[in-house]
Amino acid sequence: xxxxxxxxxxxxxxxxxxxxxxxxxxxxxxxxxxxxxxxxxxxxxxxxxxxxxxxxxxxxxxxxxxxxxxxxxxxxxxxxxxxxxxxxxxxxxxxxxxxxxxxxxxxxxxxxxxxxxxxxxxxxxxxxxxxxxxxxxxxxxxxxxxxxxxxxxxxxxxxxxxxxxxxxxxxxxxxxxxxxxxxxxxxxxxxxxxxxxxxxxxxxxxxxxxxxxxxxxxxxxxxxxxxxxxxxxxxxxxxxxxxxxxxxxxxxxxxxxxxxxxxxxxxxxxxxxxxxxxxxxxxxxxxxxxxxxxxxxxxxxxxxxxxxxxxxxxxxxxxxx
Numbered sequence: 575x576x577x578x579x580x581x582x583x584x585x586x587x588x589x590x591x592x593x594x595x596x597x598x599x600x601x602x603x604x605x606x607x608x609x610x611x612x613x614x615x616x617x618x619x620x621x622x623x624x625x626x627x628x629x630x631x632x633x634x635x636x637x638x639x640x641x642x643x644x645x646x647x648x649x650x651x652x653x654x655x656x657x658x659x660x661x662x663x664x665x666x667x668x669x670x671x672x673x674x675x676x677x678x679x680x681x682x683x684x685x686x687x688x689x690x691x692x693x694x695x696x697x698x699x700x701x702x703x704x705x706x707x708x709x710x711x712x713x714x715x716x717x718x719x720x721x722x723x724x725x726x727x728x729x730x731x732x733x734x735x736x737x738x739x740x741x742x743x744x745x746x747x748x749x750x751x752x753x754x755x756x757x758x759x760x761x762x763x764x765x766x767x768x769x770x771x772x773x774x775x776x777x778x779x780x781x782x783x784x785x786x787x788x789x790x791x792x793x794x795x796x797x798x799x800x801x802x803x804x805x806x807x808x809x810x811x812x813x814x815x816x817x818x819x820x821x822x823x824x825x826x827x828x829x830x831x832x833x834x835x836x837x838x839x840x841x842x843x844x845x846x847x848x849x850x851x852x853x854x855x856x857x858x859x860x861x862x863x864x865x866x867x868x869x870x871x872x873x874x875x876x877x878x879x880x881x882x883x884x885x886x887x888x889x890x891x892x893x894x895x
Contacts, residue, residue: 577874577875578846578870579826579827580870581718581721581873593786596786598780600785602616610701612729612730613729613731622652623726624652624653624692626739629742631669633656633657637670638659638666639659639668640672640859642861643661643851644850649672649674651775653672655776657669662859664860668685668687670687670689670690672690672692673689675691675693675706677695677828678824678825680820681853681857682857683707683858684860690709690711691707694715695718696823697719699821713727720798723784724784725780750778753773802872804877805880809871809880809884812884813828813829817852827869827871827872828868831864831865832867839887845867850866
């Protein structure tokens with residue numbers, strides 16, 4: 575078996591049959607109970623939610639939006655359809671800043687501008703505070719957290735923002751079923767994913783089967799959290815001091831300092847994720863990027879595999895000291 579940075583996004587069709595007619599409102603009500611006062615607005619994906627925030631803020635092509643180094647193409651895509659995404663320096667003025675809490679690790683931002691907190695792959699614990707930087711918005715990606723096929727959440731600190739973001743979603747073309755079908759078919763052909771990628775950032779529709787699947791996973795959130803904590807215990811001794819898990823959220827993967835030889839060994843043992851960059855300073859725009867391997871600790875990963883990873887890396891640990 576092999577494992578990636580995030581859980582595999584898939585539909586639990588049994589849940590769709592068990593909960594027919596589930597709608598967006600049911601999901602938002604459940605999220606509101608899990609995260610009181612955070613004003614959740616459900617989207618078909620996190621990238622669709624990010625583009626809706628940019629539209630809500632009425633940012634235009636002449637306005638710069640700060641994004642983190644090594645930001646994914648979906649962030650560039652969602653921002654650039656209206657505004658100008660940049661990786662800013664300390665003295666570059668921006669109209670808004672997307673702060674990525676990478677893999678579930680909170681990053682601080684010294685900017686005084688509008689903050690969009692990107693917690694796409696953070697398992698934020700119910701009842702704990704959101705908006706760690708006091709941001710105006712915070713975004714979650716449900717496939718990267720729960721393993722659903724689709725679903726993104728925009729949390730809003732202000733009610734007027736929530737109303738405007740929801741209005742943007744409702745005004746978007748009804749392509750929800752088309753995008754959902756393409757998402758299902760992506761595993762059978764690359765071309766389906768190409769079409770899905772091209773239209774998803776302006777999608778606003780979430781079909782009932784997708785909503786039913788999301789609600790079913792939310793009802794299993796306690797088990798997902800317990801699994802994540804058990805997995806973290808297996809690898810916590812591999813982590814440097816700057817990568818210890820936090821109290822309010824759990825990571826999907828942990829950054830392990832490694833050499834090329836260690837990375838190759840992990841790949842041989844089933845880790846799909848190759849070395850990536852992690853901001854060790856955990857702040858923006860001042861960064862301290864280091865090369866790490868993200869070892870996944872999400873619910874798709876067996877505890878036995880993590881135990882093997884720890885044993886496999888033990889002989890190499892001196893190489894990173």
